[in-house]
Amino acid sequence: xxxxxxxxxxxxxxxxxxxxxxxxxxxxxxxxxxxxxxxxxxxxxxxxxxxxxxxxxxxxxxxxxxxxxxxxxxxxxxxxxxxxxxxxxxxxxxxxxxxxxxxxxxxxxxxxxxxxxxxxxxxxxxxxxxxxxxxxxxxxxxxxxxxxxxxxxxxxxxxxxxxxxxxxxxxxxxxxxxxxxxxxxxxxxxxxxxxxxxxxxxxxxxxxxxxxxxxxxxxxxxxxxxxxxxxxxxxxxxxxxxxxxxxxxxxxxxxxxxxxxxxxxxxxxxxxxxxxxxxxxxxxxxxxxxxxxxxxxxxxxxxxxxxxxxxxxxxxxxxxxxxxxxxxxxxxxxxxxxxxxxxxxxxxxxxxxxxxxxxxxxxxxxxxxxxxxxxxxxxxxxxxxxxxxxxxxxxxxxxxxxxxxxxxxxxxxxxxxxxxxxxxxxxxxxxxxxxxxxxxxxxxxxxxxx
Amino acid sequence: xxxxxxxxxxxxxxxxxxxxxxxxxxxxxxxxxxxxxxxxxxxxxxxxxxxxxxxxxxxxxxxxxxxxxxxxxxxxxxxxxxxxxxxxxxxxxxxxxxxxxxxxxxxxxxxxxxxxxxxxxxxxxxxxxxxxxxxxxxxxxxxxxxxxxxxxxxxxxxxxxxxxxxxxxxxxxxxxxxxxxxxxxxxxxxxxxxxxxxxxxxxxxxxxxxxxxxxxxxxxxxxxxxxxxxxxxxxxxxxxxxxxxxxxxxxxxxxxxxxxxxxxxxxxxxxxxxxxxxxxxxxxxxxxxxxxxxxxxxxxxxxxxxxxxxxxxxxxxxxxxxxxxxxxxxxxxxxxxxxxxxxxxxxxxxxxxxxxxxxxxxxxxxxxxxxxxxxxxxxxxxxxxxxxxxxxxxxxxxxxxxxxxxxxxxxxxxxxxxxxxxxxxxxxxxxxxxxxxxxxxxxxxxxxxx
Numbered sequence: 001x002x003x004x005x006x007x008x009x010x011x012x013x014x015x016x017x018x019x020x021x022x023x024x025x026x027x028x029x030x031x032x033x034x035x036x037x038x039x040x041x042x043x044x045x046x047x048x049x050x051x052x053x054x055x056x057x058x059x060x061x062x063x064x065x066x067x068x069x070x071x072x073x074x075x076x077x078x079x080x081x082x083x084x085x086x087x088x089x090x091x092x093x094x095x096x097x098x099x100x101x102x103x104x105x106x107x108x109x110x111x112x113x114x115x116x117x118x119x120x121x122x123x124x125x126x127x128x129x130x131x132x133x134x135x136x137x138x139x140x141x142x143x144x145x146x147x148x149x150x151x152x153x154x155x156x157x158x159x160x161x162x163x164x165x166x167x168x169x170x171x172x173x174x175x176x177x178x179x180x181x182x183x184x185x186x187x188x189x190x191x192x193x194x195x196x197x198x199x200x201x202x203x204x205x206x207x208x209x210x211x212x213x214x215x216x217x218x219x220x221x222x223x224x225x226x227x228x229x230x231x232x233x234x235x236x237x238x239x240x241x242x243x244x245x246x247x248x249x250x251x252x253x254x255x256x257x258x259x260x261x262x263x264x265x266x267x268x269x270x271x272x273x274x275x276x277x278x279x280x281x282x283x284x285x286x287x288x289x290x291x292x293x294x295x296x297x298x299x300x301x302x303x304x305x306x307x308x309x310x311x312x313x314x315x316x317x318x319x320x321x322x323x324x325x326x327x328x329x330x331x332x333x334x335x336x337x338x339x340x341x342x343x344x345x346x347x348x349x350x351x352x353x354x355x356x357x358x359x360x361x362x363x364x365x366x367x368x369x370x371x372x373x374x375x376x377x378x379x380x381x382x383x384x385x386x387x388x389x390x391x392x393x394x395x396x397x398x399x400x401x402x403x404x405x406x407x408x409x410x411x412x413x414x415x416x417x418x419x420x421x422x423x424x425x426x427x428x429x430x431x432x433x434x435x436x437x438x439x440x441x442x443x444x445x446x447x448x449x450x
Numbered sequence: 451x452x453x454x455x456x457x458x459x460x461x462x463x464x465x466x467x468x469x470x471x472x473x474x475x476x477x478x479x480x481x482x483x484x485x486x487x488x489x490x491x492x493x494x495x496x497x498x499x500x501x502x503x504x505x506x507x508x509x510x511x512x513x514x515x516x517x518x519x520x521x522x523x524x525x526x527x528x529x530x531x532x533x534x535x536x537x538x539x540x541x542x543x544x545x546x547x548x549x550x551x552x553x554x555x556x557x558x559x560x561x562x563x564x565x566x567x568x569x570x571x572x573x574x575x576x577x578x579x580x581x582x583x584x585x586x587x588x589x590x591x592x593x594x595x596x597x598x599x600x601x602x603x604x605x606x607x608x609x610x611x612x613x614x615x616x617x618x619x620x621x622x623x624x625x626x627x628x629x630x631x632x633x634x635x636x637x638x639x640x641x642x643x644x645x646x647x648x649x650x651x652x653x654x655x656x657x658x659x660x661x662x663x664x665x666x667x668x669x670x671x672x673x674x675x676x677x678x679x680x681x682x683x684x685x686x687x688x689x690x691x692x693x694x695x696x697x698x699x700x701x702x703x704x705x706x707x708x709x710x711x712x713x714x715x716x717x718x719x720x721x722x723x724x725x726x727x728x729x730x731x732x733x734x735x736x737x738x739x740x741x742x743x744x745x746x747x748x749x750x751x752x753x754x755x756x757x758x759x760x761x762x763x764x765x766x767x768x769x770x771x772x773x774x775x776x777x778x779x780x781x782x783x784x785x786x787x788x789x790x791x792x793x794x795x796x797x798x799x800x801x802x803x804x805x806x807x808x809x810x811x812x813x814x815x816x817x818x819x820x821x822x823x824x825x826x827x828x829x830x831x832x833x834x835x836x837x838x839x840x841x842x843x844x845x846x847x848x849x850x851x852x853x854x855x856x857x858x859x860x861x862x863x864x865x866x867x868x869x870x871x872x873x874x875x876x877x878x879x880x881x882x883x884x885x886x887x888x889x890x891x892x893x894x895x896x897x898x899x900x
Contacts, residue, residue: 020627022622022624022629023624023627024624025624027624029620029622029624029629030620030622032654033564033653033654035534035564035565058652059553059554059557059652060649060652061614061635061649061650061651061652062652064630064632065619065620065629065630065631065632065635066628066629066630066631066632067627067629068629069629069630070629070630070652071615071651071652071653071654072652072653073561073564073565073653074557074558074560074561074653076527077526077527077530077558077561077562077565078561078565080527080530080531081530081531081533081534081565083531084485084531084534084535085534099551099553099554100554101549101586103509103549103585103586104509104549104550104554107509107524108524108527110524111523111524111527111528112527114483114485114523115485115523115527115528115531131648131649134646134647134648134649135553135647135648135649136551136553136646136647137645137646137647138646164511165521169515170479170480170515172472172479172480174472174473174474174475174477174479177470177473177517177741177743178516179472179479179515179516179517179518179519179520180514180515180516180519180520181515181516182514182515182516185511185515195587196584196586196587196588197584197585197586197587198581198584198585199510199511199581199584199585200511201511201521202508202509202510202511202512202520202521202522203483203521203522203523203524204482204483204521291627293627
């Protein structure tokens with residue numbers, strides 16, 4: 001029997017996930033818009049036989065640009081360029097269902113999937129926050145439940161569009177003068193609550209059928225959505241107990257939704273800070289914390305917690321009377337995670353900011369390569385993860401260190417492939433089926449959409 | 451004094467602009483989705499020191515797929531991949547102002563401009579037709595004038611977004627912990643008739659400031675729009691007289707709009723069909739015509755002329771009582787061009803379809819390389835063009851033939867550069883200024899937007 005293997009997803013972000021990473025001597029402060037930087041990262045991840053690259057996104061400029069690198073190359077555009085610089089690795093772009101049209105976005109993912117030979121993935125987000133809404137003619141963000149209802153219809157329409165060409169719609173009969181078979185083109189004729197989409201896509205069905213569908217929200221709405229649609233889930237979990245509970249819950253929700261629980265891969269985020277000794281790893285972590293500008297952190301925390309500016313005291317604790325998650329319209333699960341982290345570990349605001357600086361709520365772990373591999377193996381074997389989203393604190397050095405020092409340990413333990421082998425689609429890498437075409441086998445909706 | 455030089459723009463389209471091109475033995479019927487095909491075309495055009503590549507677009511699947519290759523890679527996605535495969539050539543993507551959001555589209559063009567080192571161009575279209583409208587929740591296309599009003603506001607908002615970062619907004623002061631200067635970020639705070647866009651773009655200002663702004667509509671609304679915004683104009687002109695009239699009119703409209711008429715480049719489309727002798731060129735043209743499936747052509751012509759199916763007789767002429775252009779809501783200038791062509795040359799429907807098959811109303815010219823060069827030179831020196839949009843009937847062979855045989859003649863006559871020389875932005879290739887930032891020099895609106 002083949003040993004169960006880890007999946008690894010590299011979450012790329014300009015100079016790294018730690019907010020102070022750009023201040024280190026080795027960091028290039030213009031990395032956010034340098035294609036060469038991202039090509040280097042992609043190639044390092046391919047040396048580490050990662051399954052995929054991952055890019056976050058929101059259609060807005062976040063807060064103050066004083067604090068850290070802001071702005072980025074648009075993810076699908078950047079991943080298209082990276083598709084030409086890589087051969088095997090998957091390319092997962094975040095894109096919003098609240099601020100896109102299904103026709104436009106379905107085209108772009110199908111195009112990237114074709115150009116990359118079946119390596120496209122879509123991290124489906126509903127985009128919290130009024131700032132993004134105000135860039136699209138709205139005064140306030142749509143309500144959380146409303147955003148998820150729109151997202152569900154968006155995915156249904158997108159699936160119809162991706163299925164609108166049968167795989168063999170192009171007959172290319174030169175002698176008869178018949179290029180395509182109109183009977184194998186299926187206009188969605190969709191009229192729903194949020195979208196009307198009449199015609200077929202103007203891109204043929206792509207190698208994967210649909211891009212790999214990824215999801216990252218851990219609210220109730222988010223988990224229900226993931227159980228129905230997602231094939232991979234990126235999640236922030238602070239402890240192995242929380243991660244196991246999340247994993248078990250999501251797998252059983254997926255089964256209850258009528259899907260194979262093996263067809264949803266759970267990939268918690270981890271921020272590894274490496275050192276050749278434990279002391280060196282802690283020192284590296286300390287260097288990063290020492291570069292944090294705490295004023296920025298306070299402002300950001302006040303914004304997340306929906307507190308008035310000036311409420312928080314750096315050396316005090318969070319207020320005891322914070323509202324419950326259910327009263328929050330924004331990033332619900334992030335809100336709860338931060339509040340629980342502060343309370344569980346009795347952190348001051350300063351300590352909390354230090355902990356969040358590394359990966360905004362993701363599991364930060366400083367240690368030797370063996371210790372990081374141990375942590376990964378223990379979560380993996382205890383039913384807390386199918387793999388991990390690696391979020392290096394500093395880039396490219398943190399990804400390079402992970403690939404040079406942790407990857408060999410994981411390979412030696414038989415937990416990670418040693419080479420890619422033949423070309424595969426991203427779905428094949430993650431052990432997921434290619435969706436059937438709903439117009440070819442009606443009554444058998446596509447696997448992800450049961 | 452430097453000799454005035456031609457600009458050349460290569461309009462790429464799957465197996466070529468002739469509708470029957472895919473049926474030729476040398477054509478690859480799956481070229482529409484093959485990146486390798488487009489990389490080959492781009493490299494041929496770069497050998498010919500073209501200024502730019504050009505891709506058409508409409509967010510819909512056109513009519514029947516039986517007739518000719520349909521569907522395509524989404525243009526900005528494809529051009530991003532081509533940016534990594536080329537070094538000098540400009541990359542012009544068509545995108546609709548009716549079916550995009552300014553924030554999303556401005557990001558994508560800025561990202562392509564950064565990735566390509568300043569080689570992005572945007573062919574601004576308003577997208578005619580109900581089919582496209584029905585893919586975006588509308589029942590019918592917006593009225594022609596309404597589409598142009600929206601396009602004007604779209605460009606104004608996009609310019610604000612492209613200017614929302616000053617060029618030196620990133621200060622990257624590691625010691626002080628200040629990455630960007632918030633005072634050099636300018637949120638548009640735009641509230642208009644069609645769009646509300648509050649915040650700054652999440653992409654820094656790109657090498658060209660704005661992508662090269664191209665326009666292709668020749669209706670009254672289209673020409674007014676071009677005079678105000680466009681820096682290059684792609685137009686269909688059948689005769690040198692018509693082309694001169696158009697050229698003169700557009701330059702004077704541009705001057706009346708307060709802009710330098712030298713800052714709008716007129717690039718009529720030309721479909722060259724080459725042969726080593728005139729007889730061979732005509733034979734090559736005949737081979738293409740012989741591969742046309744005329745039933746398809748009749749249906750398409752009836753659709754353009756807004757006639758009921760079955761109205762037209764292949765061997766008859768167009769009806770005498772066609773409505774005037776002013777009564778048409780769709781592609782107005784194309785409508786008039788086709789009707790006038792048929793009447794001027796007293797063409798039967800069959801002959802008209804043969805003429806349109808090559809380039810849908812663009813100037814088709816069969817001849818030897820010397821004759822094609824003569825035609826180009828004569829239009830260029832008679833004040834009918836600043837350059838040409840080359841639309842090969844068959845691809846890649848037609849582009850290759852043009853570069854191998856016509857380009858050397860143009861170079862020998864001093865009409866075309868012999869090499870690219872140092873790297874330049876697309877604007878620099880076309881001799882156009884980089885727009886000033888409207889927030890840095892208020893009161894001096896950006897050149898393209900005077």
